[in-house]
Amino acid sequence: MxxxxxxxxxxxxxxxxxxxxxxxxxxxxxxxxxxxxxxxxxxxxxxxxxxxxxxxxxxxxxxxxxxxxxxxxxxxxxxxxxxxxxxxxxxxxxxxxxxxxxxxxxxxxxxxxxxxxxxxxxxxxxxxxxxxxxxxxxxxxxxxxxxxxxxxxxxxxxxxxxxxxxxxxxxxxxxxxxxxxxSSRDYNSIKAMFYNSSDNAYKILEITKSATTSEIKKAYRNMAKKYHPDKVEHLGEEHKKGAEDKFKQVQKAYEQLQQERGFK
Incomplete structure (x- = not known):
């Protein structure tokens, strides 16, 4: 066949x-x-x-x-x-x-x-x-x-x-x-990428609203590493491209908190 x-x-x-x-x-x-x-x-x-x-x-x-x-x-x-x-x-x-x-x-x-x-x-x-x-x-x-x-x-x-x-x-x-x-943290992080709410950026980065600036930065580094498209490189370019959506959501969440909190 x-x-x-x-x-x-x-x-x-x-x-x-x-x-x-x-x-x-x-x-x-x-x-x-x-x-x-x-x-x-x-x-x-x-x-x-x-x-x-x-x-x-x-x-x-x-x-x-x-x-x-x-x-x-x-x-x-x-x-x-x-x-x-x-x-x-x-x-x-x-x-x-x-x-x-x-x-x-x-x-x-x-x-x-x-x-x-x-x-x-x-x-x-x-x-x-x-x-x-x-x-x-x-x-x-x-x-x-x-x-x-x-x-x-x-x-x-x-x-x-x-x-x-x-x-x-x-x-x-x-x-x-x-x-x-x-894990529930990973589940809620991905789920938050498909909803619009005031705390979505925090959920995507797997932190709470009480997080300090240093904790936000650390969370971003961890999540960027976890969701980096290279993590699924072994599946081929077709899936690596698909993984870029998650990575962009992490970047967007971080940039949102940068703007809201006023840090660089």
Missing amino acids: SGLKWIGATIGWSFGGPIGAIIGLALGGLGDALASGKGGFTIGDGTFNEERSQQGRRPNYRTQQQRRAQTTSGDFEVSLLILATVVIKADGVQDQRELDFVRKQFVAMYGKDRANKAFELFKKVSQQTVPLRQVCMQIQQMMDHSSRLQLMHFLFGIAKADGMVTEDEVNQIFTIAGYLGI
Whole structure:
């Protein structure tokens, strides 16, 4: 199936586990190719046994340092596709503006041809019931922290695409954040980038209104480092560009506080 080349060449660990099962079901015959190792696909070493998981044992993945070195643009893309379908269905309505946002983001990141293929896969995945906890557990174990933060930023962007973020969507993203091992501070920082309030700049920088000038400066340095686009450079230029939005929000928050507090 030539249409799968866009994904097969760049996926590593996400061909295994619950994510691999979802993609295999969405693409029909791909499941056989994964099982046999045929078709020129790169299959990750991680395996996920549902029965063992239900017994409370962890999947048999490699060590954290080894596995996270394997996260690729394709791994991120597939993870994003699956989680995006969950958020869009959170309020019980698939708003066309949200779907258009997903397509627009795919085009910006991957180009029109690859984006069209990705969106076709997205629509097939959206027809499934996603085992959210298991999927997030695989992502949390296999994907580095900076890339998981980028996933969260994208999910809030989807929720905001129709002009507002509903309570159901917020609750769903909060649940995803917990499963992904995202701290409440990081969650609230990214969430604040999509709201307008008097204390948003403080939330983005993960500080309170009582912070001193030196604390604000320190927070800015820390957040600029955390959200720097180079942190996701290993995912490819398409995702590095996407990460620039978060970085700009940090800069904007700092400049706002500079103006309000009158410091340089």
